[in-house]
Each structure stands twice: as C-alpha cells, then as structure tokens.
Amino acid sequence: MDSSTKRKIVISPVTRIEGHAKITLHLDANGNVDDAFFHVNEFRGFEKFCEGRMYTEMPIITPRICGICPVSHSIASVKACEMIQGIQPTYTGTLLRRLIQLGQNFSSHALSFFHLSSPDFLLGYDSDPSTRNILGIADKYPDIALRGIRLRKLGQEISERITGKKIHIAGIAPGGMGFPLSAENRKALLAWIPEAMETVQIGIGIIKKFHEENEAMVKSFATSPTLYMGTVGPDGELELYDGNLRFIDADGNILQDQLDPARYLEFIAERSVNWSYLKYPYYKPYGFDRGFYRVGPLARLNIATKMKTPKAQKEFENFKAINNGKPVHGTFYYHYARLIEAMFCVEEAERLLNDPEITSHNIQAHGRWNYAEGIGCTEAPRGTLFHHYKTDDTGKLVAVNLLIATGQNNPSMNRSVLEVAKQYVKGNDIKEGMLNRVESAIRCYDPCLSCSTHAVGAMPMIVEVIDIAGNVVKRIERG
C-alpha cells in the first residue's frame, strides 16, 4: 500500500486508568485499523536511584512507586530483605502482612471496578463522556458509588489500624511487622466485613447482568489466547501473599508448577521496545514471539485449581464453567475475575481477623545482613510482582530489578488494543464511543502506570486523525 494514504489516530491521554499513557492507531487507505501501539510515556527511574541505599530501606522506598498497591511493593521488598538476612517472619507478623495485603487487594479492585470501570457498565459505553465517571455514578446510582468508596475505605483502614498509615505503609519490617493489631482495632475491622461482602456481591451482580445483556460483545472482546502466570499454594489454590509460581498454556496445560519465584530469571526475559518506556517481558522457553503471558486476576483464576474460601469457591466454579474448565481468554472477564478475587479477600480477611494469634505481640524476628542477593515475590492486585536486590558486603544496594505486574501484561495489552480497535474503529467518521471501547480494553487490565495520577472527568482526551503530510483531518476533544 502507498504510505501516503496511511493515517494515524492518537488517543492521549488514555483516561480512567492509573497513570499516563497514549494509544496510536494506524489506519490504512480504507479507514481500517492497520496497527496499534500502547505507549507508556512516563519514566520513573526507581531501579537506578535506589542503588547506593541500604537494602533495609527498600520496604519504605518502594511503596512510593505506587499509591494503589504500596503494600505489595513493601511485601515483595521485605521478602527480598528476608532472603538477604536468611530469616523468616514470625507467625503473627505474617498474619498481619497477609491481612494488610488482602485489604489493599480489595481496595484496589474496588477502585478499578466501581470508580473506573462501572461507568461503562451502568451508564453505557456511548453515554456522555462528561458524566461517564464516578461522579456520574454518584448522581444516578448514589448507593453503588457510596458502597464502592466505602469498600475502598475499608481496605485502607486495615492498613491504618495496624500501621497508622492508610496509603504509604510503614512498619513492614524484615522479620515481620513493626506494629501489632490491638483488640479494639480488630473488633472495629470485623464490624466492616458484612458490608464489604454485600458490596462485592452487588458488584458481581452488576457484571453478571452486563455479561447477560452484552453476551456477543463480552465473548468477542479481545479474546486472543495467551499463556498465564500466577502464584498458587501447595494444592494449586489461589494464593496472594506467598506461594510458588505456575505457568499454563492457552489450553490450560500446566507448563511449570510450584516454581520457586527466586528462579524467575530462568523463565522470564524482558525486551525493550522503542515506542514505550514499559518493557516487554515474555516466557523465556517460548521466545519473544510466542511467549506472551498474562498476570493479574484473570490469570490467577485461570491457573488456580480451587479457592480457599467457600463463597469465592462457588463463584470460581461459575467462572470455570465459562470455558468448560479451560482458560478464559476474553479480556473482558478480568472484571469478573477481579470481583471473585475481592470476594475471596473479604472472606479471607474475616478468617485472619478471627485467628487468636493476630493480636499477639510476637510480631518481629530479627536478623542482619548475611547474603548478597535477595528476591521477593508476591501477588499485587494487578499480577505477580518481583523485587530483586543485589548488595555489597555491607548491605548497600548495587543492583535493583523490579518486575511489575503491569509490565508483564504490556504485550497483551498492546494486542488487545489492536484487536478492539480493528473491531470498533472504522472509516473516517470516528465517534468518541468507538475510542472509549479501545480505551476500555486497557482498562480491563487495570494497568497501574505510574500509580499516582487520578482525575475524575477533568482529564482531557484528544484524538487526532493525521494524514501522512501531518495535516489534522479530524479532531475530537473531550474533557
């Protein structure tokens, strides 16, 4: 095709996600999408500027990467520190960490579903973009908006009642926790559980209704098969805090099981691309072209054999039935998977709060620098998170590698954008609703790009159709 007839559409910034990104769609002469690129145009540099710091500072520095999943960073980091020291956290220390992580998980899932994605389900993809946000939901469905906000609040309150800080957590220390949970705070947290469970069930109701009413769209929305990776317990059950890795292929065959996360470099490689600051990780044995894998709630449910809690297990069985026990590839099912996981988190949080040892003061074991290398791994809300540190023989960091969940989904996000764009963006008459669907492919993954920027309604989206000579043929603006 003659390149002079090609056109380009740019969606920048992508809205209702955590962070900044843009999408470029390349159209051919007939107005059909030829190619798509998902660019992450931020640069943070944490891996570099953490060098030279003491390794024990990392559980405090790394949560600053993100305002949504700071706990996961702190936990992955502290596990790497414990590997450096060669110690294990105390039983109560582990319980408290698990509890805080569960809180963060459903808090993050509440943000993704109720604040960012529910406007599409409840108000419609083609509704007025100026009200297609959480404020629009608050106006039309005030009870749902309030519940979403309160579910998020509970998640953060768990952290606050243990460590005194809602967001950027302190006190996750090598060997356990720096602060205990008081009996009074435990009681206050238990009182939240029934409401949290109700909210998650309402969320599941919303997504199931949407699935029923939009069956064709849900089943055809970015359904390319990929590999999946996540953490499982010893019996293949869903595990978020600790466990071993499992890889499955697109048909559900287990490629690797009970893989020690410390061996991640044997199975995962990364490649840089010239259009994005986000690298392209892939499953090493399959190579760059065939090794795309996904992480996060959809991947975790696809790889898991069962759930540890009864209500979540029941919903998990419904999820497994979607593709007769085989992996569910439809990107849209991320939302459903996220809510099932939130349900598990609430049930599990209740179980942990009822453990008599949770208020014990035996919260921290103590160690010192013993080994020069540490790898920590945990399941963040968006997928598997690795922290890998190397130190000199005084404990000063000489190399830091952080493999973030969103990075691992990056190749798949790019492909989902292309698929959805091919399906919905056509011709010269580009409508805003078409572009919202392209964006929503990204939103399914709930990517956390810088994890710091959130705007409600005020964030503009500019789409320009540009011909090869650089002339703006068409411009749509919202915000």
Add this chain to the structure above:
Amino acid sequence: MAKISVNIDEKNLEVEVGKTILEVCRENGIEILTMCHLKGISDVGACRLCLVEIEGVNKLLSACTTKIAANMIIRTKTEKIKRYQRITSELFFAERNHVCSVCVANGKCDLQKLGYKTEMDHIRYPYLFPECEVDTSHPWYVLDHNRCIMCTRCVRVCAEVEGAHNWNVMNRGNKVRIISDFNTPWGESETCTSCGKCVHACPTGAIWPKAIVQGQLEKKPEMITELIEKRKMNL
C-alpha cells in the same frame, strides 16, 4: 552564686552569673529553637537557629554561645529573628537531599519538627542535590551524608562523652563532611567503640541503626545529658 538582672522579651529576671542566654531562657520557660545544642556537651553555635537580639549590639548573637551579662535587654521573638530562622531551616533542606517520606527518621526527626515550627511551607532556594555517600560499612549503624545538617553533635558527643573522638569534620562550605578517623570508612575505624552515642545525638536520620525501619527509630539524646549529669554527681 551572684545574681544579675536582665530583661528577656519584656520580662525582668534575676539570673545567676556565668550561664548562657540559652540556659537562662530554657530555665525560665522561654522557647528558643536549636539544632546543634545538646545539653551537657559544649556549644559551638553552628546551626544559627538560637540567634537573639541584644539591645546595643549591632548584630544577632547565638544564645547558646553568648554568656548572659548584667542589664542585658534581649529579644528572642522579633520578626527579624523569625525571618532568619525560616531562612536557616530552608537552607538546611536545600543544602542536601532530605526526603522525609522515605527517611528512617520520618515523624521522629528534629529537622522535620523545625520545618513545622518555622512554618516552612516551601523552600525558596534552589536545591543543590549534592552527590552524597552513604556509609554502610559499620556492622550496626549507617551514616547517610544526604541527611546530615552538620550540627556536629556526633563529633562532640564522641569526643567529650565517649572520649573516642572517632568523628571529625572535613572540608569547608557546602563540601563540608563528617568523617570517621582520617576519612576512612566507619567500619574500618580504629577509634570507634560502637557505643551508639552518636546515633542518639544525631537530630535527623543521618546516623541510624541498620536493624530498624521507618517508624521504629527511637533516639534518646536526653539519655546523653543524663549520663553527663550522673558522671558530674559522682565526681
């Protein structure tokens, strides 16, 4: 002990001869900001926060190093002094790399408290962003030059209380640094007794124990004062 009359902040006081203005103020409940002062060890007037106005003297003097004299008329809270204190605290923050959010001393730091006290809502001077060493060579403690304000409390407590004189000061201007022995890594020091007094004397997160993380730091400089007073009683 002979007594003299002075006037501080419009208040007439009868005070003992031989004391510093800072001592007199603290004994009489008059608040004076300090960073480099630690009761019991010698004063050097390094931080310039305790500056006071004395009638008849055409410059501000540091309260910690100026002896009180008969009939002095002293002012501690004039607009000029407040302005200078705010400037000083801003310069502390601009000089090195103070990032409270990830600092081990967050919430327990005298420099942070100073920022609040001087109502420092922003910093008007360009940050220097110097490249500073983090000395992790000691088996128990860390010295992070990024967070050092050169109060030299560590130097004085080590020399005067522990008697080891491990710490000293090197260079001038903004290149000034605390050094161990003759600028060797702390872990290789031949004089350090690992007593930990410098850790407690340090008002910021510049010297801290490796074993703790943010939220767990407990510095007890008053313990050093108590130690000195008890030693004096024994004598």
